[in-house]
Amino acid sequence: MNQVIEKARSGGAAQLNTDELKNIVDGMLEEAKSKGASSAEAGLSIETGLSVTVRLGEVETVEHNRDRSFGLTVYFGKRKGSASTTDFSQQAVTNTVQAACDIARYTEEDEYAGLADKDHLAMSYPDLDLNHLWDLGTDDAINIARQCEDSALTADKRINNSEGGYVTTHQDYRIYANSLGFSGDYFSTRHSTGCTVIASESERMERDYWYSISRCPEQLDAPEHIGKMAAKRVLQRLGAKHTRTQRVPVVFQAEVARGLLGHLVRAVSGGAQYRRSSFLLDKLGETIFPERIRIDERPHIKQAIGSAPFDSEGVVNTEHDIVTDGVLRSYVLDSYAARRLGTQTTGNAGGVHNLFIQHDDKDLASLLKEMGTGILVTEVMGQGVNIVTGDYSRGGTGFWIENGEIQYPIEEFTLAGNLTDMYKNLALVGNDVDTRSSLCTGSWLINEMMIASS
Amino acid sequence: MTDNHLKIATQNLLMPADLDESILSKVIHSMMGHDIDYADVYLQSSRHESWVMEDSLVKEGQYNIEQGVGVRAVSGEKTGFAYSDEIILPALTSAADAARAIARQGQAGSMRSWDKRTVPALYTEDDPLSVLSADQKIQLLRAVDDEARKQDPAVKQVIASIAGVHEVVLVAANDGTLCADVRPLVRMNVSVIAERDGRREQGSAGGGGRLMYDFFLEEERALGYAREAVRQALVNLDAKDAPAGAMPVVLGPGWPGVLLHEAVGHGLEGDFNRKGSSVFSGRIGEQVASKHCTVIDDGSIAERRGSLSIDDEGTPTQKNILIENGILKNYMQDKQNARLMNLPATGNGRRESYAHIPMPRMTNTYLANGDYDPQEIIKSVDKGLYAVNFGGGQVDITSGKFVFSASEAYMIEKGKITYPVKGATLIGNGPESMNLVSMVGNDMSLDTGVGVCGKEGQSVPVGVGQPTLLVDRLTVGGTSE
Numbered sequence: 001m002n003q004v005i006e007k008a009r010s011g012g013a014a015q016l017n018t019d020e021l022k023n024i025v026d027g028m029l030e031e032a033k034s035k036g037a038s039s040a041e042a043g044l045s046i047e048t049g050l051s052v053t054v055r056l057g058e059v060e061t062v063e064h065n066r067d068r069s070f071g072l073t074v075y076f077g078k079r080k081g082s083a084s085t086t087d088f089s090q091q092a093v094t095n096t097v098q099a100a101c102d103i104a105r106y107t108e109e110d111e112y113a114g115l116a117d118k119d120h121l122a123m124s125y126p127d128l129d130l131n132h133l134w135d136l137g138t139d140d141a142i143n144i145a146r147q148c149e150d151s152a153l154t155a156d157k158r159i160n161n162s163e164g165g166y167v168t169t170h171q172d173y174r175i176y177a178n179s180l181g182f183s184g185d186y187f188s189t190r191h192s193t194g195c196t197v198i199a200s201e202s203e204r205m206e207r208d209y210w211y212s213i214s215r216c217p218e219q220l221d222a223p224e225h226i227g228k229m230a231a232k233r234v235l236q237r238l239g240a241k242h243t244r245t246q247r248v249p250v251v252f253q254a255e256v257a258r259g260l261l262g263h264l265v266r267a268v269s270g271g272a273q274y275r276r277s278s279f280l281l282d283k284l285g286e287t288i289f290p291e292r293i294r295i296d297e298r299p300h301i302k303q304a305i306g307s308a309p310f311d312s313e314g315v316v317n318t319e320h321d322i323v324t325d326g327v328l329r330s331y332v333l334d335s336y337a338a339r340r341l342g343t344q345t346t347g348n349a350g351g352v353h354n355l356f357i358q359h360d361d362k363d364l365a366s367l368l369k370e371m372g373t374g375i376l377v378t379e380v381m382g383q384g385v386n387i388v389t390g391d392y393s394r395g396g397t398g399f400w401i402e403n404g405e406i407q408y409p410i411e412e413f414t415l416a417g418n419l420t421d422m423y424k425n426l427a428l429v430g431n432d433v434d435t436r437s438s439l440c441t442g443s444w445l446i447n448e449m450m451i452a453s454s
Numbered sequence: 455m456t457d458n459h460l461k462i463a464t465q466n467l468l469m470p471a472d473l474d475e476s477i478l479s480k481v482i483h484s485m486m487g488h489d490i491d492y493a494d495v496y497l498q499s500s501r502h503e504s505w506v507m508e509d510s511l512v513k514e515g516q517y518n519i520e521q522g523v524g525v526r527a528v529s530g531e532k533t534g535f536a537y538s539d540e541i542i543l544p545a546l547t548s549a550a551d552a553a554r555a556i557a558r559q560g561q562a563g564s565m566r567s568w569d570k571r572t573v574p575a576l577y578t579e580d581d582p583l584s585v586l587s588a589d590q591k592i593q594l595l596r597a598v599d600d601e602a603r604k605q606d607p608a609v610k611q612v613i614a615s616i617a618g619v620h621e622v623v624l625v626a627a628n629d630g631t632l633c634a635d636v637r638p639l640v641r642m643n644v645s646v647i648a649e650r651d652g653r654r655e656q657g658s659a660g661g662g663g664r665l666m667y668d669f670f671l672e673e674e675r676a677l678g679y680a681r682e683a684v685r686q687a688l689v690n691l692d693a694k695d696a697p698a699g700a701m702p703v704v705l706g707p708g709w710p711g712v713l714l715h716e717a718v719g720h721g722l723e724g725d726f727n728r729k730g731s732s733v734f735s736g737r738i739g740e741q742v743a744s745k746h747c748t749v750i751d752d753g754s755i756a757e758r759r760g761s762l763s764i765d766d767e768g769t770p771t772q773k774n775i776l777i778e779n780g781i782l783k784n785y786m787q788d789k790q791n792a793r794l795m796n797l798p799a800t801g802n803g804r805r806e807s808y809a810h811i812p813m814p815r816m817t818n819t820y821l822a823n824g825d826y827d828p829q830e831i832i833k834s835v836d837k838g839l840y841a842v843n844f845g846g847g848q849v850d851i852t853s854g855k856f857v858f859s860a861s862e863a864y865m866i867e868k869g870k871i872t873y874p875v876k877g878a879t880l881i882g883n884g885p886e887s888m889n890l891v892s893m894v895g896n897d898m899s900l901d902t903g904v905g906v907c908g909k910e911g912q913s914v915p916v917g918v919g920q921p922t923l924l925v926d927r928l929t930v931g932g933t934s935e
Contacts, residue, residue: 103515414931454700
């Protein structure tokens with residue numbers, strides 16, 4: 001029913017005058033120097049894109065995105081100040097530099113403060129093939145979103161409502177430069193399609209979703225597949241029962257297991273270590289997982305969603321192990337945290353890029369067989385994760401498993417334990433690896449957790 | 455008064471770009487094709503600063519300037535939206551062209567003449583960032599750091615922060631809305647790590663509102679946050695494992711009102727109810743909570759964090775009774791959903807910034823006082839949980855399942871509070887749990903001004919509140935049987 005509305009402007013960033021933007025960044029570093037800063041670093045990002053949502057077959061929103069931001073940190077010796085703006089005019093740039101310098105007059109000397117060491121900077125860096133524009137008109141986007149939703153809505157008559165299907169396409173351009181002479185920039189794209197639908201039975205409603213995300217539009221899952229997955233997931237939830245309070249083994253499905261890997265990253269990050277606010281405090285060299293477990297970071301995988309050619313302070317990021325043979329081998333550090341802990345940066349300013357946990361040669365069904373009786377968790381809710389103590393208590397949704405087979409859906413229960421024990425009790429990692437984020441893992445079988453329900 | 459706000463907004467947002475009211479009128483008029491029901495332009499500029507003390511040193515200071523314009527055209531259930539971080543006419547025109555493309559082109563529709571209503575301001579228009587000098591802000595952080603550290607030798611880490619925002623917004627719409635708001639917002643936070651016998655626990659406290667920084671100096675509020683953060687951490691050092699299973703739960707006053715926010719608040723937002731995706735959809739006039747429950751969302755309380763003189767669509771905020779004595783009365787609406795449901799807008803149309811689409815959001819959501827003395831409520835419980843502090847919560851509005859995570863809780867045994875237990879997540883189903891509220895105290899209080907609500911990727915400041923109350927049965931996600 002919709003006419004061609006207009007050509008999406010998602011290609012806009014390709015026409016950016018990158019030389020001009022680099023000049024703004026260089027000018028800012030110069031200006032900081034002229035105001036007496038002993039060193040400075042600046043970052044600029046421009047993101048352009050298009051998002052459309054379709055609900056029950058009708059267009060709901062068409063959103064054109066264009067976000068710019070520009071930030072600067074100045075150092076006067078060991079004192080630091082930061083400022084940012086979305087306004088790229090000469091006047092705003094000057095004001096922003098001034099604001100950062102003003103702040104640095106008031107902050108106090110921090111002996112660990114400063115830029116990354118020059119030796120660590122990525123003076124040359126790889127092209128990771130992250131930039132794949134999607135030549136997508138608004139009308140095409142609407143059609144894809146509609147196909148996603150339609151494929152779910154037509155799958156079963158119990159699926160009778162929807163929160164809609166969507167398509168988003170974004171291109172990001174980033175520059176990072178500092179006064180040690182580092183200047184790096186790159187384009188990247190990110191495209192996603194998905195839908196969320198609602199199914200009803202006996203006056204009770206459930207909703208569920210599915211999505212696909214990629215750097216390359218042609219690698220996205222077919223809209224029909226996305227709709228079918230959302231339909232399958234929401235139908236499985238209907239008729240959920242309560243379970244009882246008990247200790248049982250638990251399988252965390254891959255999307256949920258990702259969170260458990262995320263808690264590990266937070267606990268071994270430099271900030272949590274030097275603030276003594278980690279349940280894995282000072283555990284370097286100690287066994288924290290069963291012996292088979294290896295976790296490593298691969299920041300330079302071509303086209304991967306978590307890849308980056310250098311970290312957010314311009315440092316070389318390389319493949320390295322976090323855990324081998326179950327032993328914690330490395331923290332996740334930027335230069336500041338590394339100096340405080342008396343060691344070297346691991347190239348993780350801004351976070352981790354493509355973390356993988358080695359999987360066993362077993363799919364999800366085999367994990368359930370291995371578990372026998374217990375719970376398969378497909379969704380967790382709430383913020384009940386305490387990184388200081390490792391205490392874990394979250395709401396869950398999933399399935400009751402007996403003889404390795406799904407018996408019925410269960411809801412309104414909590415899963416509780418301590419992450420220290422949960423990591424040690426990690427019995428198996430599935431080969432159903434979910435690579436839709438920077439944390440890549442298959443499903444996890446954990447030997448025992450406390451389940452509460454009414 | 456908004457007269458003055460409009461003057462300030464005109465000077466800040468329009469004049470530097472050589473824009474004026476008649477140009478805004480033309481831009482909006484240009485969007486009014488025959489399929490367009492509504493079009494608006496939202497201009498915003500904001501200045502934000504934060505200072506952080508850690509290791510007893512002021513290590514970080516940040517200053518951010520943000521400005522831009524968002525343009526929206528609405529046609530039935532469809533919304534076209536575009537924005538620009540440049541407030542200049544060409545950007546405005548091109549955003550308007552992009553937004554109006556949502557509807558088929560047609561003849562020009564109507565644009566009403568400006569209706570510049572005068573709305574009483576709920577907070578000062580002063581700039582909080584300039585009330586204290588940088589030195590005074592640092593002194594304040596230092597005093598807080600000292601106060602926390604001298605409470606107990608177990609205190610090993612203190613992070614104290616102060617942040618302020620000063621924001622000017624102007625909304626113009628085809629329905630004649632032309633109004634502005636000048637919004638201050640301040641916030642302080644203290645978090646501590648206490649360590650004893652190899653065990654570490656954290657505590658945190660803070661507050662703020664649409665106020666000036668001197669609020670933190672009055673009545674030793676800032677020092678109070680330091681003491682409170684340490685108290686919580688020390689309580690947690692002695693905490694035993696929390697119980698697992700369904701049991702009576704007494705929730706303390708104030709911030710535990712996050713219960714209302716999750717169990718009913720989100721489910722009563724107009725968009726979900728128009729779409730029929732909420733467990734509360736189509737249930738106006740029905741009993742959705744016990745008769746002890748009267749739930750209110752009120753964006754018009756002076757100087758509160760969740761308050762707004764006008765919402766982000768220019769509608770004055772008001773006190774909305776959502777549930778009265780257990781009966782569902784009203785949903786919270788923005789203009790689009792109100793129009794589609796043929797109901798009045800309720801002053802709940804909010805957006806994170808010019809770069810986000812408005813939608814129905816909560817402001818300050820709370821449960822009205824009941825008759826019980828809080829002590830009576832605790833005494834009535836034979837065995838249960840008393841939870842007084844929470845992290846945050848989450849809800850699935852379709853199934854009604856909600857969780858919220860206690861960060862300070864105690865066991866109640868034979869009507870007495872006996873010992874502290876570790877944090878645990880509580881889980882329930884909105885309408886079911888609200889029907890199990892059997893006693894409501896007379897000690898209603900709002901939280902100290904720390905809430906942030908997230909919905910569809912947009913964050914906005916909110917308030918919550920409640921008196922002490924008893925839920926007969928909630929599932930407590932501890933580890934001990």
